[in-house]
């Protein structure tokens with residue numbers, strides 16, 4: 001609060017001791033320096049001390065003391081004009097009531113209209129905002145924001161509400177559609193896990209006819225074909241969450257002699273040599289320049305090039321070269337590098 005001398009109505013003459021040596025205005029909520037016994041506005045001295053702690057601007061050694069009640073009693077007799085006199089306020093307050101008047105009661109404060117951004121007197125403010133065309137209003141029913149001067153017809157309001165509920169309906173519909181697809185996917189996966197036995201790990205002799213009809217073969221080459229990393233990666237975009245990798249013996253057969261199901265992301269694996277990733281009960285690997293395949297989760301793999309492991313679970317291993325050769329194995333059947341009877345199969349859900 002800054003009260004220039006000219007606003008003091010009484011007393012008509014004031015001594016310098018009532019003025020702050022920092023701001024030269026009437027002392028406001030003063031405190032005293034115990035050392036030099038001069039008074040300062042509390043806010044003025046605090047600002048000084050922030051720059052130079054403990055340094056009184058007059059005596060250099062500041063120790064704060066409360067302003068004496070006697071001095072305060074003198075101050076409180078002062079009569080002061082309102083800071084909004086320039087706007088027409090004729091109120092003269094005592095030192096003690098001035099702050100409340102200016103902050104809470106004065107009708108001559110300026111407020112900025114939220115619409116036209118003009119400054120308006122407090123006492124005219126409500127009336128102004130009610131009639132100012134620029135003020136924006138949100139319709140409580142249709143939530144549309146519009147300027148007060150624009151008419152908001154009932155018809156328009158109804159159309160807005162219809163619009164909003166239509167959009168909400170569309171969003172819900174597409175959400176439901178997604179959910180339905182998701183449930184369908186889950187159902188077929190569950191079917192494969194439980195009925196097809198894929199949940200247990202590597203399976204044998206599963207007829208493709210017994211799988212849900214939504215599953216299709218997306219990769220079908222004989223073991224003489226050279227499988228590449230790019231080929232496998234490119235398949236990923238054609239798959240949903242799961243894929244089946246396996247092998248069929250014979251051109252006209254539709255029985256997977258060996259197969260396993262795993263997340264489609266196994267097509268994106270970049271496995272370090274002989275460090276497969278476990279999904280469910282199956283260890284999967286895709287090691288560029290070596291091989292792609294699976295083995296039961298409980299067993300290690302042994303890829304010199306492809307997995308030639310013989311010691312355990314040899315009937316549950318599948319491994320295809322990624323080093324520029326065909327082959328390599330489908331369970332116990334190995335060295336299928338130039339074999340055209342066995343087929344490499346990858347299946348995905350439509």
Ligand SMILES: [Zn+2]
Nearest residue numbers: 020023041044
């Ligand atoms: Zn001051």
Ligand SMILES: [Zn+2]
Nearest residue numbers: 033036056059
């Ligand atoms: Zn001092």
Ligand SMILES: [Zn+2]
Nearest residue numbers: 082084089106
């Ligand atoms: Zn006033």
Ligand SMILES: [Zn+2]
Nearest residue numbers: 113115116132
């Ligand atoms: Zn306005």
Ligand SMILES: [Zn+2]
Nearest residue numbers: 139141142157
């Ligand atoms: Zn409306």
